[in-house]
Amino acid sequence: MVLWFSAIIASNFKVMHLTFMLSKKQKIVVAMSGGVDSSTVAALLASEGHEVIGITLQLYDHGVALEKKGACCAGQDIYDAQMAAEKIGIPHYVLNYESIFKEAVMEDFADSYLKGETPIPCVKCNQSVKFRDLFKVAEDLGADALATGHYVQRVEVNGKAELHKGMDPAKDQSYFLFATTQKQLDFLRFPLGGRLKNETRELARKFGLEIADKPDSQDICFVPNGSYASIIEKLRPGALDNGKVVYKDGTVLGDHNGIINFTIGQRRGIGIAHSTPLYVIAIDPKTNQVVVGEKEDLANSIVYIKDLNWLGEEIPSEGMECIVKLRSMHKGARARVKISGNNQAIAKLEEAYEGITPGQACVIYNDTRVLGGGWITKS
Structure with missing residues (x-):
């Protein structure tokens, strides 16, 4: 039957x-x-x-x-x-x-x-x-x-x-x-x-x-x-070491209590009084600095992807038009994706986006189909 x-x-x-x-x-x-x-x-x-x-x-x-x-x-x-x-x-x-x-x-x-x-x-x-x-x-x-x-x-x-x-x-x-x-x-x-x-x-x-x-x-x-910082501190002692919050021009604005407490695009909880609203625009683990700037500093149209997992047809050398999601709640954006070698790819967005965050995923769609995706490394 x-x-x-x-x-x-x-x-x-x-x-x-x-x-x-x-x-x-x-x-x-x-x-x-x-x-x-x-x-x-x-x-x-x-x-x-x-x-x-x-x-x-x-x-x-x-x-x-x-x-x-x-x-x-x-x-x-x-x-x-x-x-x-x-x-x-x-x-x-x-x-x-x-x-x-x-x-x-x-x-x-x-x-x-x-x-x-x-x-x-x-x-x-x-x-x-x-x-x-x-x-x-x-x-x-x-x-x-x-x-x-x-x-x-x-x-x-x-x-x-x-x-x-x-x-x-x-x-x-x-x-x-x-x-x-x-x-x-x-x-x-x-x-x-x-x-x-x-x-x-x-x-x-x-x-x-x-x-x-x-x-x-x-x-x-x-x-x-929701206290992920305590878990990280337990796994990696020293993760909450203090560092500097700096403006995009290098001016030191204050101190922070660990870079793990910050994410790209964050506005609240930075702890710095300023004449204009400040956003986290970069995190530098080498210098233990959190870099801040204005909202427009976040906008970018290039996404670098690593560890690409591909389920679709082969991407032509000139790239392919698709829809990419850059966060789980992102509605998606039109982009052209090109392979850059070693399971890496570059997505060029038609319009700049303010939420490109290293560590998040760039997932590539053709309508409802998942063509593949990878991890955002930098923008």
Whole structure:
């Protein structure tokens, strides 16, 4: 019996298959964070007759996790994932990935701030722990696929998997998954990508999941109460060393209490009285200085990208026109992207943008499709 249906769209002589359900009963590992999305994915796939195995990753100290609420992979979330798996009637395992997570995500997070960058740890977590290491676990279990609760769509065009934005613009998570490789994308499934969040909650209620109305996680999972500076200081003693705040012409305006407390484009909390509003326009880790200037000093139209992950067709030597997102909440800007060698690229924006920040991601789109992306190094 076939348990699926497809929407077939003819476009530019290509046939696009958007698969909503898997075509046969399969063994599927579901990454269960303890939230409503991943729990609903597990219940949905089990209801379709697939052999579902739930896996939850313990990513940081269990004692600390039990004290932290409202964040992914906290102690309560592990318990919620276990209860959901029991309700669904599937096997569930908790894997201790503390050391891997600390090295690949937490320490990278601290080091990025010390380099004057503003990192995105959720991307690093997806890139390493979840889509690299959990991917390997799913393969070792003989699974046919790894499913997650992300709001993105996996679309097959002429037999090749593409990554597209989620249908719900308020929940689209494609910006955070730009580092997904083609091999990973071929193996991954995103059953919620074509749904709205309220539809997911309704499904959770239908399946009798107690977490149907559980709030979405908002915080970085390993940062208690939003105090990331204390985490960095613990990992890298000396991170809060004082330094100078200087005007763009080199004039010293005052002192700061650690460059990790600042990000490009910041206006509030600089601690300097001035005749005009001041913004952080540069952070120099070598001199331990925070450089400030006026808002117009932030505007730039050139973005330098490193560690480019590419999922689209080959970029021609003259570059290609596309849309780039420079922050998760950025609406996108028209740009021309050219390869500059060694997995590096340059994006030239049609209009200058004031929020180009080293450590953030530049994600490249063609309409809804994610063509690839990389890390912003300088502007």
